[in-house]
Amino acid sequence: MKISYEQLLEEAKAARRRAYTPYSGFQVGAALLTQEGKVYRGCNIENAAYGPTNCAERTAFFKAVSEGERNFSAIAIVGGKESGEAEETCSPCGVCRQVMMEFCHPQEFRIILADGKGGYQVYLLEELLPLGFGPKNLEKGRGKEENSGTGGICN
Ligand SMILES: [Zn+2]
Numbered sequence: 001m002k003i004s005y006e007q008l009l010e011e012a013k014a015a016r017r018r019a020y021t022p023y024s025g026f027q028v029g030a031a032l033l034t035q036e037g038k039v040y041r042g043c044n045i046e047n048a049a050y051g052p053t054n055c056a057e058r059t060a061f062f063k064a065v066s067e068g069e070r071n072f073s074a075i076a077i078v079g080g081k082e083s084g085e086a087e088e089t090c091s092p093c094g095v096c097r098q099v100m101m102e103f104c105h106p107q108e109f110r111i112i113l114a115d116g117k118g119g120y121q122v123y124l125l126e127e128l129l130p131l132g133f134g135p136k137n138l139e140k141g142r143g144k145e146e147n148s149g150t151g152g153i154c155n
Helices: 005-016 056-066 094-103
Strands: 026-034 039-043 072-081 110-114 120-124
Touching (some): 005 026, 005 039, 005 056, 005 072, 005 110, 026 056, 039 056, 056 072, 056 094
Parallel strands (some): 072 110
Antiparallel strands (some): 026 039, 026 072, 110 120
């Protein structure tokens, strides 16, 4: 099943309507697309103790992974203050970028950010998390060849 960036953003907008944000009033929706074309929605879910608060992106990822999904192609994210249409570009926090790094190929996974003016920008995960640490870093034998031996100098 093919789905356009615009359709995925519409899914994210629908997810945003479910945001539970009594403290910040900042509502985010995400729509995660699997490689088979299935969409998992997520919203941010706040908590009176603050710490247990979960982002929209991770809600979508954890829903999908808990249903057995492991292969993802893109996520659309919309966000802004209070209800209504998204008012600003809402880029994923560092924790969510790291969760994406766990399950997604950094040179292939796309992150689609609504700009709040009816448009959007598309980024690859490697653009939002350069030199990200992921499962490949723990593979046996990796890391030995990384030093190019050019002898850089720290001033
Ligand atoms: Zn986050």
